[in-house]
Amino acid sequence: MRGYILRRLAFALFLVVAVSSASLILTELAPGDYASGALGMRARPEAIERARERYGLNRSLGEQYRDWVAHAVRFDFGTSLLYDRPVRELIPERAANTAVLALTALAIATLVGLPLGVVSGSRSGGAVPHVIRAASVVLLSMPPLLTSLFLVFVAARTGWVPIAGMRSAAVPEGGAFVDLLKHLVVPAAAIALPLAAMFERLQAQAMRDAIVQPFVVATLARGVSRRRVVWRDALKVALRPVAAVYGLVVGTLLSGSFAVEVITAWPGLGRLMLDALGARDVYLVAGCAGTGAVFLACATLASDVALAFVDPRVRE
């Protein structure tokens, strides 16, 4: 088990280094740079050149990368060209905001998707499984991007919840936490609904497979109530396939949340990265991408370890 965890940790580290390095190099290779973009077309060529020199953008790509790596190993990810502040100062707050959004969406998706999957997978007849399946197919076919557009539109028309942002300018009645919850409704639902549909489909299929297992049939034959068998015995088996994909799902959750953040003006990593990309702020782009990779690596690692505990075959 220890060796397995070490292998997964090494892969997680490789993932973070590879993603942040690739994003830094690709941003460097893209046409234009921070100096020409920030000073604009009206700037004198010598002013642009001075700015390049000041930011170190006149050095070769290899030199810049080497310098960045040398600092990154000491947890110094450079200074944002755009905000003139250390990247490690800018990222944590935004990463926390993204985490709040992603974890809320994950919680909603799990609490809604899994039970519905159990219901639709354990019942063969009646309208309920059909309705659940149809709703899931519709939600699955709508990416978070479109779902968020729809929800933003509904929020704008009804005024029930804020359209965008994370907090109100003035703390409203009910306090800051209630205000945050209200602001979470649109972006969290936009991410959670397609995810819940995915969980429902996976769980339903796993439940259908579990419910025909001999030990389940035998338990039912002994007269144990169907509800008890489904929610206690069959569910234990049916959760394994879902747990196996949980880590990957968290990866899609993060990439999905980036797009939703932009639409709903959620001040997370996605917005920060978009601004950094637009400005060709290479160090901030690398920092955002690296942080995204850390999220993904942690989630995958947690998922892999959890799976290894419940299924010894995985360790091999």
Add this chain to the structure above:
Amino acid sequence: MTGHARIVRRSIAGLLLAGATVVSAACGSPNRAGSGSTPPAGQKSAPTRGGSIVGSVRADPASFNRLVAADRTSELVSVLTQAKLVRVNKTTQQVEPWLAESWTADRDGRRYTLTLRRGVTFSDGVPFTSDDVVFTFAAVYDAKVDSVLADAMTVAGRPMEVVALDPQTVSIAFAAPFGPGVRILDNLPILPKHKLEPALQAGTFAKAWTTSTPPADLAGLGPFVLHEYMPGQRMVFDRNPHYWRTTTDGAALPYLDRLTVELIPDQNAEMLRLDAGQLDVMNEDLTPDAYGQMKQAARDGRIQLVDIGTAIQADSFWFNLKPGAFDGDPRAGWLQRDELRHAISMAVDRKAFIDAVFLGAAEAVYGPTSPSNKDWYWTGTPTVPYDPARAKALLASIGVPPGARFSVLVQRGRPRFERGAAFIRDELKKVGLTVDVVALEGNAVVQRLLKARYDAAYFAPTITDTDPVNQQDFFMSAGPFHLWNMAQAKPATDWERHIDELMQRQSASTDAAERKRLFDEVQRTFVEHEPVIYFAARHLYVAVSSRIAAMKPADDLFPVLWAPDEIAVRR
């Protein structure tokens, strides 16, 4: 992400309801109407003190130090929190006394003596004196600071000489006679010496007042003070209790107690918030599509649509005229010829262009100055008839082969440019020219232009001041914004040399009539060679909430917020 953002914009636009009739604003005043702090046309009662509004920007500020940050949001922070010695009133384009209440010029227009207002204090209560003016100039010219405003504060390529004669008097000398005089001072916000002098002395001024600086450490002479900055979310500005400006009847300004600026990524999201009552003032003027969508909301009284008039600058179409740019290219014989540009100007039906690109809301333009720039427009600018037959003959006369091909660079994700370039492509096809429209991300476009690696481009230069001296970088051959052949060591053509001479003379002249005559001659020479082809200048509209009771909308980077102390709300 760019693709996503584009989809978002289009999708939200599709979700919004389109309206039917034009509703003019209850508080809207026509372009360049009036000055001072009087309520706008249509306003029945005087604006009252109090209340708050919500505005928007697209991105976080790069810095709270305007001298080192060129981005739009940093500039807005400066507009709200700082003040200049003089102000160019964007509705009249006239220079107004601001921190300097009066000034006198010597006979040759090289030295100005400015009298500063008495009793003015910074937002932290420290008195404002001539030392602050001298300090700000020292900072902007400091080589270590490498200020983004340094070029804009030079005359004939040299810095001004600024001397404090006494606490209320400053002498400013230009290196050469300068026609616009103190107008140049509108470019520079005055900063507090008592706050920033240590940083300048330590050589760390460029790192002073970053976005992590606590608001309490900032001080300014503007109508508002920064109360709170939440990165990625909003900036909250409170009324500056020490603000010096009052209305004509002595009431203290600004009217508003608070101004919140939310970060909203695009105009469609802004429109939704405006319509939902969560936003009062949009970041910029409406796109033609957005105008159509907002009409219904205006008709229902939920918002006000304000007509600002025609833009002072038209979108520009130009060819790469850098000598040698097409060496070895078989098209070199005709791609840089005047006749090609004249033919293109004649081959595009401007009326149809206006209908297709601006949905009818624009005015045909034939020269470098829009007719809305009434002070400087050359009334003799010849109109170019729509004449495809003559265009074809002109093309044949310079040996353009049938099906000749060139590409046009446009900025991706800007529907106005993409639609404009597509229209030009379709029109030129009728005269036998094949145009490839190449849409690139903004930074890539700038890079290609700077390196002169393109055939032609369609773009919109940002010009917010009507005086031609502020456009020298465009007209002068050595200018970095001389679009068709940037930053020339010496003029590549005789007509560019002629324009250089005219611009130098009009810049140095202090006789307004002489300056106008010289700039007319610049425009005449320009249209004769047409290095940039203009088709139309768009009509500008801004949308504001129905709560806004007073404001001064104008053709500016910040159409409403440029005069923040004169905005008032209904209470």
